[in-house]
Amino acid sequence: MTDAKPPAALQPKDYASDQEVRWCPGCGDYAIIKAVQKTCADLQLARERTVFVSGIGCAARFPYYMDTYGFHTIHGRAPAIATGVKLANPDLDVWVIGGDGDLLSIGGNHLMHVLRRNVDLTVLLFNNEIYGLTKGQYSPTSRPGTRSPSTPTGSLDNPVSAAHFALGSGGRFVARAIDTQQKRLPDILRRAHDFKGTGFVEIFQNCIVYNDAVFSDFTDRDVADDRQIHVEHGEPLLFGRDRDKGLRLDARTLRLEVVAVGKDGIDEADILVHDEENPTLAALLAAMEPPDFPVALGILYCAPAPSYETQVSEQVAALSGGQWPGAVSGDIDALLRSGHTWTHR
Amino acid sequence: MTDAKPPAALQPKDYASDQEVRWCPGCGDYAIIKAVQKTCADLQLARERTVFVSGIGCAARFPYYMDTYGFHTIHGRAPAIATGVKLANPDLDVWVIGGDGDLLSIGGNHLMHVLRRNVDLTVLLFNNEIYGLTKGQYSPTSRPGTRSPSTPTGSLDNPVSAAHFALGSGGRFVARAIDTQQKRLPDILRRAHDFKGTGFVEIFQNCIVYNDAVFSDFTDRDVADDRQIHVEHGEPLLFGRDRDKGLRLDARTLRLEVVAVGKDGIDEADILVHDEENPTLAALLAAMEPPDFPVALGILYCAPAPSYETQVSEQVAALSGGQWPGAVSGDIDALLRSGHTWTHR
Amino acid sequence: MQLTGAQFTLATALSGNDLATFPDFPAEIRAPVGTTYGVSAFQIHFGARAIRTVGDRVDVLVAMNPAALKVNLDEVRKGGLIIVDEGSFGAKNLAKAHFQSNPLEDGSLDAFRVSRIDMSALTIEAVKPFGLGRKDALRCKNMWALGLVFWMFGRDREPTLAWLQQKFADKPEVAESNIAALNAGHAFGETAEMPSELPAWTVPPAKFEPGLYRNITGTEAMAWGLLAGAQLAGLGMLFCSYPITPASQLLHTLAGLKRFGVVTFQAEDEIAAIGAAIGASFAGSLGVTSSSGPGIALKTESLGLAVAAELPLVVINSQRGGPSTGLPTKTEQSDLYQAVFGRNADAPLAVLAARSPADCFDTAIEAIRIATRFMTPVILLSDGYLANASEPWRIPDFSTYEPFPAKFHGDPDGFQPFLRDPETLARVWAKPGTSGLEHRIGGIERDYDTGDISYDPINHHRMTLVRADKIAGIARQIPEQAVDQGEASGRLAVVGWGSTYGPISRAVTELREEGIAASHVHIRHLWPFPANLGALLSGFERVLVPEKNNGQLATILRSQFQIEVESFTRVTGRPFKIENLKQAMTAAVEG
């Protein structure tokens, strides 16, 4: 930078690249990119230090639309490639974007391994329960019975739950959000970003063309209050328009139940309080499904632990006495002469 | 078979092939194959209908030693290949054998997908927390700090828990066992086999060469009673030499605690009763680690649901009016003439 | 637009013309209307003579908006007719298409005949009775245009009317509106409203071999061929795939044909797909897997297993532009190296390619025949063009196809899993469930005589050779290479493979009509080559190999035969232009 003036604060639009955005009109991806750009501006992320890595899919087109560094890679491999980016330069702020096919079908293994390693990445899974880019086949998150071009008579597999899978893989930050909730989404993204480790966010994203309204059972305006619970650390797990419903644990069956606060002698003290660091609660929340339960949104789980690339950098720095990242150092001549040598004359 | 006499009952040894077993002397795999052969005999499995499918690794050599059909495939892919075997012929009794590297490192994704689909396979994961066949590199289940040829200064990644991962993947039968417990192992194998869906068993297996005694913190004779809990459906979760320790749930923190039965006014009624069908309990049990907790063994979770290949066969049989498996049927000439046709003269 | 194209294709076929189509759609799912990258095009070539290509140049372009004009203008022949929807040429759409000025006004279309019709307004007018909003009304614009084009070429509206009624059975107002638009467009042509520059063409029926015909896409033919082949082999079929453009349609088509008893399995990725297919073959069914270049790449390691275990397997590759993600919706034939050479170790297998949409039927059957007869994986190369394109097909009588029932081993006596047929060198297929044939196979080298694991040096050499010989021996069991057109020796052989058949064939015909001696050789069996191929090509002074890749068949031919080979390539994601081919051939003849 030749210019010495302090740069003016970056606006969300400053994070948009000059490329035409090519999602279908009405696609939930538009809402998500808006929230991401707002998050970037909120955090004043340096564009040159920010890298978006994606696989293949509609969601994975994301990097092209961000005026940062970006790598649109191949289907399913973004978590692995992003791991390399981060290991090579831990100073970079690395985001992974992918769809439910990208990250849970072909890429499920890489996702598991970044989660267990706790690589410092922000991973956004755009879950539209369908393969958008390839024109609408069912995905591993599609509900049983989904009719799609590849399952004209209805799909038969049980879906995997992204959040449940992330927890089972040893993920230490697991959150959930809805594409269009522009008030809440940036907060969740900020928390995921600030998490020093893998910040995993499942975003319910509406594919208007191939799976329209698949989430309407809990996102439709008229049911939203009763079918969504926005969890906050330290706050009681209340929901409903009048926040008069709550989650209680049946300690005998180890199952959650929805109770009406103020009725039948139930008061707020009976309601579970959200504890981000509790993996059991996180799993219970992740498993809730409408219509019997609300869908849990927000930060389900957050249990900080050292991130992988930090430990890697520290280990190599300690052994090399240098800095990582840095060029290969050390005395090659001495290396070549280490161990037994002898001279011929 | 030309012989009409009713065949004599098969003995465990009748399931052994004529191939020399080539594991290192003292390897835990010997104990496991013994238990499997016993299970086969207990169940009088028909050798010609039994298929062992494996990937690559020491564990994966298993099929060669069984006098059944066997397919020693490639690293990590056994669950996928076994899915094909089972879909092609649901009458076969299909077992999958693999190590922690095979099924959790390279093969984690396929394992996840068979589990969520609930394909009727019996999956035995021989977890020795190391790559045996390739001479001792650390694996995704190795404990942090493991010194191995590829991590001479200690590994840095958090391990994945096989059982926890299986649960997070939507697995419906998750069990755990120890290689040398020849009384218990066949029972667990039998249950896994009889489960109509993916019966997943993690077997702690000692690699005497590269990771000897890695499980000794809970398998050594002197600590076994206090560091193992053998869970039984409907029974209280008690352990210890005198069965005087139990697991209790702290309903406030949603965490398990080990309590002494008979002390401090605690009696058996305070102790959790094992419920195989409870996923939350299964996850709590799977997460227990010594020294603070005993390792949970036995059937942690069992929640039957229709198996994938059954549904697939039913769907195709219903649509074709025939039987699956069966040759492609139907009138090709009619197919070729379906839709608009016209004649040139 | 693709649906509109399909309707016109059908009507044209029914009117007795020969035809070829080329759908060309964007990589984006529903790119904003009006952008250049969102243009969905459908090209059709028809006529009274035999049609083998979609044509070099477009005679009539119907451009529904400025972007469509922009993207396709290059394809229109000078003097050709361009019909535009004038109503869509507003400032906003012009800007979206990056026009600086209105091409209808600025003289840039002077070389063409241009017919400006406000189709938007006319459509809105036509569907007014049905009370649709403006947006919905405009959805009927394509039908209006189709009506007009039906009139221009004297096509029958009936099948399309029936199709609309059926398609929108539960939305009668949509059906009615579309029908009204179609009729209005037709009427527009027929009545005085017709602008003078719009001629009504009469294209007489082409000469066809007598018989029953249908229109068929490569995807349909491939799916049906697989069913037919499995039936001829007497096998069940497990079709395993992971969606990928342009291969997904085959999965979709077969998923819709479960009534034939085929099981389709959408796997979690391409590796699982081929894995399941291999598992199925091990279990005694026919495993088939299908993908496109990047997905086939992922199957590489598993293909090695199928080669080592000597299991039958059919792998269909609908090639697309590469490398990597490349041009997913565009056609290319650049995976030949991968098919023939793209595995670790010496891992030979058979490679076939289909030449036209209808040819996919026979090629699929041939793939199954070879896979089961020789216990080997077979890669069948299709491509994005074949998958989507269609052509009229004289429907064969299936009873004339010779069955080739797969043989399962049954005799435990002297059984070992690598017992070989002395003639084909194929190993026996012993199906789990068969008592007395319990056996273990895998990827580790096995003893020639016992089938057990073997690390023996000499045995490995022997097995390497027997695997190679088995595949080489396929050459003895396939037809000799025929000459498609022209003499069996002479000045120039033009050698093609795959979907370039149409253009090469047309170009050779035209050259020959101009008196230039050129012969067309089109190879279906790409590995091993037909036994006579080397000798055949040696009979020509020059051999020209036009390919939609950077010269892959040319390289392989050079590696196998001691002949000089010239390569002509155009790697554009589109079919060859006859004009370019003819130039290259002429140069080769003269050069």
Place this chain on the structure above:
Amino acid sequence: MQLTGAQFTLATALSGNDLATFPDFPAEIRAPVGTTYGVSAFQIHFGARAIRTVGDRVDVLVAMNPAALKVNLDEVRKGGLIIVDEGSFGAKNLAKAHFQSNPLEDGSLDAFRVSRIDMSALTIEAVKPFGLGRKDALRCKNMWALGLVFWMFGRDREPTLAWLQQKFADKPEVAESNIAALNAGHAFGETAEMPSELPAWTVPPAKFEPGLYRNITGTEAMAWGLLAGAQLAGLGMLFCSYPITPASQLLHTLAGLKRFGVVTFQAEDEIAAIGAAIGASFAGSLGVTSSSGPGIALKTESLGLAVAAELPLVVINSQRGGPSTGLPTKTEQSDLYQAVFGRNADAPLAVLAARSPADCFDTAIEAIRIATRFMTPVILLSDGYLANASEPWRIPDFSTYEPFPAKFHGDPDGFQPFLRDPETLARVWAKPGTSGLEHRIGGIERDYDTGDISYDPINHHRMTLVRADKIAGIARQIPEQAVDQGEASGRLAVVGWGSTYGPISRAVTELREEGIAASHVHIRHLWPFPANLGALLSGFERVLVPEKNNGQLATILRSQFQIEVESFTRVTGRPFKIENLKQAMTAAVEG
């Protein structure tokens, strides 16, 4: 046994002999002692002349049990010396080795000189003072044998004694026992107990170019070469791998060299490994990944991404026997097709091969030079033989190596990520973190001029050609192909690549000594070939290509040059025998 071999190698090197070694161990980890598949062998060839192979035939075989005798007997030259541990020839061990009768008794060793020594008993005796159990005592048997062999060849025991002391520093009784056994074996030779058939040899030192020498395995040389190359390029290195035989050792070696600032990453699989390496290169480090055939196969799709994105990347393939799992611990050079052609689409990249253990050092540097200078993936072919074998190496002066610092783009002016160097056609490398160079790349085809996504037909053709031209242009920046031995034209060129260098070189020398004119050409740059290769080979009447595969280089040479090529192959998992090579060469000269 491998450790014992390593000690003898070291002592031999220190005594001034030239040497070559060939460790040959089983696929099973610790197969039961006494079984034939459990035999671990170590072959060493040393002498006063230049040693280029491990030798066709063994002069002295030390067989520690019947199985070892059985497996290796074929390798011993008639009249050679066989020393057996008589104590291990009990009935049980004979049965385990599937001997029907005792070969020491039944005359089957009549063609050899046999020395029967009860090493078991002598070892137990020797270590008695240290109170080991029988089993532990017998663990010292190898050292006893080593002591004897040290005596036979007049080797110095000191380094081994020091090594034992260090290795068992925390188990003094084990150290002492082994030392006692070693000394006892040595004393056995020196004293009257020595059987008369055991001669003491004196092998005079070989002639070496003056300089400082060391012994080096291919794995060490490769690891060190990578560090050296990264240092010359001024880059950080992320080495990403997934264990696989015989590639794992490279991971192990580099993991032990973190003090040079290299980061090693054991990924979850091969795809993740290459993915992380590609990510590292994108981020401005040097990404390196390493595997063997089946693992390289898995990297195919990702390699296409690196080609499309034009990122530097080094991919090391330690080839092993195939197809599929094949012969994991045996060597082979059958992944050449895969390296050159094994990707979907037209996806060219550079391919190199090392010829000897020490040559891995320079070849690794060359791979990094090409990868960074041309922004391309480079596949470097090694193999199981090179990975494990060792040879004496004249240690180079690293300061004589020319640095080739990688250039990172810095200027935002006119920047686009696919700006090309007009000479090399390499695109710029713009490192994340650099302000003003924010950009997006990926696998979709991109515009030649702007770097943006482009589906344009002409642009795709242009990009296809520029990718090919860039790789072809490497030929201008590599040394011309030299003739290793013999004239630059004439009757016969013997063309090799990779680890067959030693045997071919020796065979050609011997042939030339016999007065037969043959030249040896050994190719390091396998794609693109050196610019003069075609012309060079055309200067020979015959071209013979010996390979440890089914003729892959031969096929590729035919495809590139209009020349006749003869192929000679032995796919046995072992190095060539000089004898076989000479036969083939003589036949070629005469034929």
